[in-house]
Amino acid sequence: MNITFKCLECGLSNFIKLMNEFNMPEDIQKRAMKDFLLFLSHLNYSDSPPVISKYYHEEIKKLLNNKDPYYDKKRFYNQKILSEYDNFRSLINKTNNSVRATFMLTLAGNIIDFGPNQNFNIEETLHNALKETLYIDHYNKLINDIYRSSLILYITDNAGEIVFDKMFIEKILELNMVSRDKIVAVTRGGPVINDATIEDAQDVGLTEIVKVIDTGDCAPGIILENTSEEFREYFHTADLIISKGQGNYETLHSTNNKNIYFLLIAKCPLIADILKVPHKSFVCMKKGEGK
Amino acid sequence: MNITFKCLECGLSNFIKLMNEFNMPEDIQKRAMKDFLLFLSHLNYSDSPPVISKYYHEEIKKLLNNKDPYYDKKRFYNQKILSEYDNFRSLINKTNNSVRATFMLTLAGNIIDFGPNQNFNIEETLHNALKETLYIDHYNKLINDIYRSSLILYITDNAGEIVFDKMFIEKILELNMVSRDKIVAVTRGGPVINDATIEDAQDVGLTEIVKVIDTGDCAPGIILENTSEEFREYFHTADLIISKGQGNYETLHSTNNKNIYFLLIAKCPLIADILKVPHKSFVCMKKGEGK
Incomplete structure (x- = not known):
């Protein structure tokens, strides 16, 4: 299944939600958002949606310095x-x-x-x-x-x-x-x-x-x-x-x-x-x- | 009022909605989306939300080659x-x-x-x-x-x-x-x-x-x-x-x-x-x- 614009919307919302849930400081959120938007801008739409969620879950883990937040x-x-x-x-x-x-x-x-x-x-x-x-x-x-x-x-x-x-x-x-x-x-x-x-x-x-x-x-x-x-x-x-x-x-x-x-x-x-x-x-x- | 992450979500959804409403071809939508995401990645959060809507409405006008779609x-x-x-x-x-x-x-x-x-x-x-x-x-x-x-x-x-x-x-x-x-x-x-x-x-x-x-x-x-x-x-x-x-x-x-x-x-x-x-x-x- 290919990535659609709906997957971008969903990925963005979820990334924001996660950063809030994990109480990340505002400046860290802004920097992470910049990187995420750059990542999204270079997406290959013939990839599948989990490419997006893999990216931001890896990012969340790095930001939290926690390999397994769940x-x-x-x-x-x-x-x-x-x-x-x-x-x-x-x-x-x-x-x-x-x-x-x-x-x-x-x-x-x-x-x-x-x-x-x-x-x-x-x-x-x-x-x-x-x-x-x-x-x-x-x-x-x-x-x-x-x-x-x-x-x-x-x-x-x-x-x-x-x-x-x-x-x-x-x-x-x-x-x-x-x-x-x-x-x-x-x-x-x-x-x-x-x-x-x-x-x-x-x-x-x-x-x-x-x-x-x-x-x-x-x-x-x-x-x-x-x-x-x-x-x-x-x-x-x-x-x-x-x-x-x-x-x-x-x-x-x-x-x-x-x-x-x-x-x-x-x-x-x-x-x-x-x-x-x-x-x-x-x-x-x-x-x-x-x- | 400063730009928030909610404004990014809202801007992204609205841009997608507008490109669909104006029936833009898929390849044009994808190129425009890349530019929009790059624009968002360089946002200054101390600007106000209309900076975002100004950008994508200008973009829609250019893509439609129509100075006043409304x-x-x-x-x-x-x-x-x-x-x-x-x-x-x-x-x-x-x-x-x-x-x-x-x-x-x-x-x-x-x-x-x-x-x-x-x-x-x-x-x-x-x-x-x-x-x-x-x-x-x-x-x-x-x-x-x-x-x-x-x-x-x-x-x-x-x-x-x-x-x-x-x-x-x-x-x-x-x-x-x-x-x-x-x-x-x-x-x-x-x-x-x-x-x-x-x-x-x-x-x-x-x-x-x-x-x-x-x-x-x-x-x-x-x-x-x-x-x-x-x-x-x-x-x-x-x-x-x-x-x-x-x-x-x-x-x-x-x-x-x-x-x-x-x-x-x-x-x-x-x-x-x-x-x-x-x-x-x-x-x-x-x-x-x-x-």
Whole structure:
């Protein structure tokens, strides 16, 4: 997905909001704003929007002299969801399709997002998750593809949400839909917003059930040319990619790789428009196949 | 009033909106955006917000190769209000304070604005004008000052609205509150948005009742250092300045000149905050004297 003028507006607003939230002194804000505007003036519009958010989150980290300003929040959401793990599991096991129920919770978990303009109510979202509509529903195709794959790359998105990703992976392993050695999970290569890193995968025990690698880059998405060789090798050899969230959609939408499923809540009005779904819809879409 | 980050956000959104409204080709928009972002990156935050709107309106005019994109709209609003001139006059004359009633209509006329984020309902605003509250009410002081002044500079704002300015000036002349040679009206020095120029003053007959000069500059406000010598001479010798609208407030708010009355509708949330009045309030405020 290419950068639009709307992404500039959104990036500018969010950068201002973050500088205020982190209480940065006025002169530092003005200098940082100058650099950000210069960066925006040299943008390549054929890049994807996470190029912008990567820039200003890196900037915020530098200004704060803090490599991970969301560290505590990420731990909080991991523990919050983990503390209800058994409740969620028993809720799921009471349904007549426990795979789909787990899948819907995994999708609902995508609401935990500290990106631009996010006001989320996690309790409400999770409470309603099992009865949500999938506005683009390639779920059955996905399940068929999971059965037939020889290597699945599962790209996670946010901390907290990653607990549900673990739950979904556990469920498909439990039902022998796929064997443990055929699935590799992916986190970001470094902290950015509340995106999950290897530490979150360890925190929630995902590393105990499957191999987990990282992208080698801390963009809030997959900017392929910046990722590690290891990641790219998996990316190109996997015959099924499960991609969570908007950042991964924005960056992977235009790659050549065909067998990608995008699982996301359409939290940005622009993306909802592109996908032709209502704002905040639940989506499970196979790349290249529309509604 | 100094430029804030909110003004950058507002300027960026409005520039994008205008380029779309005027159907500019994508490559031209991208080049113009690059220049605008470079301009913003070099901003001096001690300037006032109209420096930003002046820039992008000049840019839009250049890109359209049209010195006055709002020409027809300005004529339309002048004629629309002129066509009801007699109705407004008789409405006013039925009230028990025809000066105040004219004044309230003059203020209400400030709603006719094609600046950022303006969705105005002129009929509704005019209909309610006489019973509106003045959230900052230095009206009585203003009337006293009009009686005592030896030179009044009346700085107009928008086309259409200028008909009501004429009506107010006519009313104070009619009641001999001031003599004709003691009042000079001011328009912009060139077209910018729907701000009134000398042509509008002629269009509505203001030039027939008092002397009208222009600022010599086409900023949507008074950036003193860019104005003509004639304007500055009047500005410094006048002992009472009546300033209509936000653009004039934003630029004149921090000048040394003391006896300025700001008459405006607080259409920008930031200005409403600064003035400590609700958004869209009617305000008549003597400079340096708060609520």
